[in-house]
Amino acid sequence: MAQRRWQEKAIQLTLVAMATTSLLVVVLIFLFLGKEAIPFLKDPGIARLLDRQWMPVSFQQEHFGLLPLLTGSLVVTLTATLITVPFSVLGAIYIAEIARPLEREFLKPFIELLASIPSVVLGFFGLVVLAPLVKALFGLPSGLNGLTGGLLLALMAIPTVISISEDAITSVPRHLKQASLALGASELQTILRVTVPAALPGIIAAVMLGMGRIVGETMVVMMVTGNAALVTLNPFQSVRTMTATIAAEMGEVSFGSIHYSALFCVGVVLMLVTFVLNLGAQRVLKRYGMMT
Amino acid sequence: MKNAGEGLTYLGLRLATYSVVLVIGYILADIIWHGIPALSWEFLSGPPRQSGAAGGILPAIVGTFYLVSGTLLVALPLGIGGALYLSEYATRNRLTMAIRLAISTLAGVPSIVFGLFGLGLFVIFCNFGASILAGALTLACMVLPTIIVACEEALLAVPQGLRSSSLALGATKWQAIRTNVLPYSLPGMLTGTILAIGRAAGETAPILLTAAAFFLPRLPGSIFDQVMALPYHLYILATQHPEAEKVRPMQYATALVLLLLVLGITMGATILRSRFRKKYRW
Structure with missing residues (x-):
């Protein structure tokens, strides 16, 4: 008996230890x-990060200003979010409320398929197919810019945002909809004036989680945004994001150099940005009881 | 009863949804259409030649396989153990809350930050060098939250009655879990884990800094070797190759193999999961 109790204790301790790994x-x-x-x-010194240029390798003076990288990440994130939101919200409404059951059975897994396409494959597609298209469509000197990056990142975020928004819409209590219908509202009026407003916190949280994914995505932006470290908010220009900077430059620095350390500073900033976005999303979800 | 305005709104909703479907379909079709002609037995089973411009991708396939197996080996037991603790043992205390917060934080960390972390801890501090070991450990940290969440879901799906009836017959807590909970939740845990692993197979950013080598025609001999990996191979072929246009067929074929591998893993797990769900319906 004593041995069994000891054994139970040991198992529990092992499991605690495993859980604590995270x-x-x-x-x-x-x-x-x-x-x-x-x-x-x-x-x-930290002041060097406030420079307006990112030029880590130079014969005269190296610059480690984070501003161009921050604006770079901002441009692609905003572009991608602006594209993601309408498609995801409309898509989620359609799948949750309008699509027939059989249609839903097809739409849901098919859109989730998009989430499992490796980002490097999407980046490759962007490089070979989308960038030339963007270049021709807008008459630009190059298709490698913030817009192309934003479009592809939107594709990466859409499945996440759709599936969380759809959960939020589906979990709106049925009696709200029934009350609205009983008062004579049409199906569409009920969806747009009752169901969607009730699900709004969940939809906002979904968008924030999607933005977290977009900010942190590396391969796509490294492959299709052109990677010029400019201070600009114009999506038709080439931009360099924080993630692409780390990935592209880390391979070429010597360990322990200033440049190496500067890239870790970029990593810290990136980590903080995504941390805040995710925490915000979870707060919203928790406040409205949409997360267990 | 529907008026014109309503009809238009319905049309708009449907259009938005199906344009996403169309784009996904187009991407898949483009990769498959251009990838298939370049596929051959030699491509799948041979080493690369002329720095990737000719020959095959066998070392990259094998490298990805090693990385994924290593990840599974580390992350699966940790994930199952963590989930068991959270769903069966944990009480609402500070530690549990801290662990839950850590899991959701971890789930949101960008993959490149995992790369930096793996570089700092495994490659440099632990002195594993850029290697299969460092890469697999980094990927394991990355997929851990997803696996824990999936395993916990599988455990929660087992009815409470199974636990209590076992306890009522005098079993200890662990005996009840081992005989009455684990067998029924294991399929769910495994499929959830496979889904997470499928994502790891396609990830590039974390292994970029911790494991991947571009041109390594021989197969790795130990876990301390660098490896080629499919996603990294595609990235280099597409962006760094001096004659990117010329090797386009190779790029498409590599993209197709990677896509088929990841989608195959994902779809396989999804099908298995729905089958198990039908088998155990409480």
Whole structure:
């Protein structure tokens, strides 16, 4: 009996330890990003990050200003969000409320298929098919710009946003809809004036989660945005995002150099931005009881 | 009863939905259409030649397979253990809340940040170098939250009655879990995990900094070797190759193989899951 009790205790302790791994990983992520970023903050100093240029390799003077990378990420994120929101919200309404059951059985998995296409494949498609199209359509010198990146990122975010928004719409209590219909509202009036407003917090949270995915996406933007570190908010210009900067430059720096440390600073900023977006989304979901 | 305005709104909703479907269909069709002619047995089973311009992609396929297996080996037990604790043992205390917060935080961390983390911890601090080991550990950290959530869902789907009846017969807590909960939730846990692993197979950013090598015609000999991997191979072929236009067929064929691999894993798991769901209906 004593042995059995001991055994039970041991199993429970093992499971606690395994569950705590996630906690450990999060702590280690902050620790190691910080550890590699701090040398930059100490030696060249944090003020160097406020520069207006990102030019980490130069014969005269290196610049490590985060501004062009921040505007780069902002341009593609805003472009992508502006494209994602209408398609996702309309799509979610259609799938949740209008589509026939058989149609829904096809639409849901098919759109989720989009979520499992590897980002590098989407980036390749963007490079070969979409960028030339954008170039020809808008008469630009190059199709590698913020807009092309934004379009592809929207494709990556749409399945996430649709499926969470759809959950939110489906979970609106039935009696709200029935009351509206009983008062003589048409089906469409009920959807647009009752169901969707009731599901709005969930839809907003879905968009925020989608934005978190967009900000953090690397391969697509690295392949199709042209990667010129310009301070611009024009989606028709080439931009360089934070993620692409890290991925493209980390392979070429020597460990422990200023540049290496600067890239970890970029990583910290990126981590904080996505952390805030995700936390915000979860707050919204929790406040309105849409998450268990 | 529907007036013209309503009809138009319905049309708009349907149009928005089906334009997304159309775009997905177009992407898939484009990759398949251009990829199939370049596929051959030699391409699938041979090493690359002329830095990827000719030959095959076998080392990249094998590399991705090693990375994915390593990820599974690390993440599956941790995920199942974590989920078991959260769903069966955890009480509402500080630790549980911290773990839940950590899981949702982890789920939102960008993949490139996992790459930085893996570089700092596994490659440099643990001195594994850029290797299969470092890459698999990094990917495991990345998929861990998804696996935990999937496993927890599978555990929650087992009716409470099965646990209590076992406990009522005098079983200890672990005995009840082992005999009455695990067998019924295992299929759900496995399929959920496979879905997460499918995503890991297509990820590029984390292995970019921790494991991948572009041109390595021989197969890896140990877990401390660098490897080629399908997503990274495609990225390099598409963007860094001096004659990107010329190797286009190779690019399309690599994209197709990667796409088929990831979609195959995902669809397989989805089909398995729906089958198990039908089998155990409480």
